[in-house]
Amino acid sequence: MGDMMIDVLNLTKIYQSGKGVFDVTFSVQKGEVFGFLGPNGAGKTTTIRQLLGFTNSDSGECRIDDMDTRKAAAVIARELGYIPGEIAFFEHMTGTQFLTFMAQLRGIDTPKRREEMIERFELETHMKIRKMSKGMKQKLALVAAMMHDPSILILDEPTSGLDPLMQKRFIDLICEEKRRGKTILMSSHQFEEVERTCERVAIIKDGRIVTVASISHLQEQVRKTFRVGFASEEDVREMQKTKLDLKVIDDHTCLIYIQDNYTDVLQALAKRQVTSMKSLDESLEEVFIGFYGKETH
Amino acid sequence: MSWALFKANIRNNGLIWSIMTCVFIMYFAIILAMYDPEYLELMDQLLALFPEALIKAMNFDQLGTTLFSFMSGYLYGFLVFLFPMVVSVVVNHRLIATQVDSGSMAFLLSTPNSRTKIIVTQMVFSFVSNILMFAIYTGIGLFFAEVLYPQEMAVGPFLLLNVYAMVLYLVIGGIGFFFSVVANDKSVSLGFGLGIPVAFLIFQMLSSADDDLSFFRYLTLFTLFDPSRVGVDNLAIWVRILIMIGVASILYMGAIMVFRKKNLYI
Known part of the structure; x- marks a missing residue:
């Protein structure tokens, strides 16, 4: 052993x-x-x-x-x-x-x-x-x-x-x-x-x-969440067309989830007009809970 | 054998053991004080007031006329099934079942003591508790008798009677110990450990209460305990003692084997 x-x-x-x-x-x-x-x-x-x-x-x-x-x-x-x-x-x-x-x-x-x-x-x-x-x-x-x-x-x-x-x-x-x-x-x-x-x-x-x-x-698996503000509704619509994992909050704001695809996210954001950006911390706890909830059969 | 665990058992069971032993000793004094050949007739008249079946059920119909037969009839006919029984049932229940049920057994088994060592320690305690109890009854009984009625007690038969009763309690203790080990739940342990001896006692009382009910004697191990024959037919007594030791050995050995193998959800 x-x-x-x-x-x-x-x-x-x-x-x-x-x-x-x-x-x-x-x-x-x-x-x-x-x-x-x-x-x-x-x-x-x-x-x-x-x-x-x-x-x-x-x-x-x-x-x-x-x-x-x-x-x-x-x-x-x-x-x-x-x-x-x-x-x-x-x-x-x-x-x-x-x-x-x-x-x-x-x-x-x-x-x-x-x-x-x-x-x-x-x-x-x-x-x-x-x-x-x-x-x-x-x-x-x-x-x-x-x-x-x-x-x-x-x-x-x-x-x-x-x-x-x-x-x-x-x-x-x-x-x-x-x-x-x-x-x-x-x-x-x-x-x-x-x-x-x-x-x-x-x-x-x-x-x-x-x-x-x-x-x-x-x-490393902890998913990062960023709350991103955009200058126009157009920006948000364009972001939705990408394959990125995101959730629209209102006309000017999205939550963007990043696993290890930082470059993709940054490239997409670079084409738009970003007015604000805030990182919402997710802890390891949520990873554990993610596992707890996962179906295993 | 773990001395530390043995001492913990003393601490855990000392109180009830002492109380019950003292109560039974008190009965020795009371019953002895009642013994007076002149009043025996009066006693017979008093007992005649009760239904005959009840007197028979409690074995009070065999009081006899000597100091020995008087004591053996009173104390060892019925009362011996009460106080020592409480001690036996409670102690054997506590030795294993309550500790497995509560989980405190986990602490014992997380120390470098094998299951065999733990269970043998508990078995030795079960024996010692029983033997010591009857040793005290014998000593105190003889002492009281000698003080109150010098030279009247038949010492030989009285010793044999106490050995006989102690061996009976090896069987009762064996039943309690066995179910204490087998049960995963403490109510099961108490249910069988107390229920079986009580059922035996009831069957025994029924069988001696009425001739029509005498078949109940085949349903109870207590039929093997017949104090009225001590001093009369000692060979029959020794045969019964050996049979009871055999039954007790099976119960205690069985308990050890089960405990070594069983799943402990602690």
């Missing part, structure tokens, strides 16, 4: 409802931060469950560090930090008791790093978990997943329930961990977080991978 750390190979797992994941394949390289995106119910958690060895696949397999995740789950777990998508704790414990419990289960005690994480996320550890807010529970899960400094992180929607400040601290932490050579697979709904941390993403919809691409490649 070379320097592939996480491999999902033709994974199929179908639930009784008929939903599930179908022939999912992607790989995460050692030292890479990889985003796993898709709408709710698309199959992110189903795939991640298989990566943790919780389920038996119908066909295909998942491998981490070239070990079968179902058979070698306990060995893989030594180097793994995991945040479940739906977090349920041992509610009767306090935060401190839970973190100690996890350290004992792992047989790895790293008090210094644990304290560092607690401070970083301003976690109140003395409280009973039952009494914690959703955000506080999420922070506890974050600390529990990171405190033993694992080399692989699998994070299922790690920032859900976090306030913007904590989301930022999380992004900083992920960037730091990336520099320290960690391999990270992260499912997310936060496009900004993905854009700022991930090198590549897989987008899944209805249980099937729609695309696996680098963030920079996706950024």
Whole structure:
């Protein structure tokens, strides 16, 4: 497998409802931060469950560090930090008791790093978990997943329930961990977080991978929109005769969409009298949403 | 076997375990205090006021005249199916099913502990909870008896009776543990873990209430538990103990095999 750390190979797992994941394949390289995106119910958690060895696949397999995740789950777990998508704790414990419990289960005690994480996320550890807010529970899960400094992180929607400040601290932490050579697979709904941390993403919809691409490649695909004002109605009519992708707003204004055909657009515009021009930014988010909406069958 | 998980189980189940054990111990004291050969006649008159079928259903028709038979009839005829049962059902339900249903099992299994290690730890806890409970009943029962009625308790039969009851609870615990593992949903676990022992109990009560209903004894495993024969026919008791250990082994081993293989939607 070379320097592939996480491999999902033709994974199929179908639930009784008929939903599930179908022939999912992607790989995460050692030292890479990889985003796993898709709408709710698309199959992110189903795939991640298989990566943790919780389920038996119908066909295909998942491998981490070239070990079968179902058979070698306990060995893989030594180097793994995991945040479940739906977090349920041992509610009767306090935060401190839970973190100690996890350290004992792992047989790895790293008090210094644990304290560092607690401070970083301003976690109140003395409280009973039952009494914690959703955000506080999420922070506890974050600390529990990171405190033993694992080399692989699998994070299922790690920032859900976090306030913007904590989301930022999380992004900083992920960037730091990336520099320290960690391999990270992260499912997310936060496009900004993905854009700022991930090198590549897989987008899944209805249980099937729609695309696996680098963030920079996706950024190139971002369609630019310009709002262009013309001196006369004639200009607008002439523009409509070109093959350019545009939309007429009123007698003197058009929206022109540019993918990578800048030259064509500029040549067409040069023949007309342009009175104003404004770029309307489209973000990567819209590219993602474009994929989400795309029919895959 | 994971000691950390074992300790977490103690923390999680300690309260209900202690309360139920204390309540049952209280009954030991109350029942023992009621034992007085002079008043036994009075007791018989009191019991005669109740319908005969009800008395039979609760096995109170076998109270006998010795301190041992009095205790075995009162405490181990019917009450033994109440308080220890609550503990057994709740503990076994919590050991696996609630953790799979809520998803907290995900944290356990994301640590370097194999499924086998987790399930064996939970099974050992299930045993220890049961064994410790009956060890305490035995100790306290003998202590109370010795204080109140020195030299009157038949120690040998009382020990055998408690071993017998504990093995009965290996079966009840085995049922709870098995369904705790098999169920994907906690209501299913509780439904079978509680429902089956309660159904067994009802069948047993029906079968002893009326001779016409005695066929119900074939529908309940609790027929294997017959405290009135302890000290009378010990060979029959040991045979039944071995049968129940066999049934419990199948249930616990089955649970381990299922847990190692099953899909966990956590």
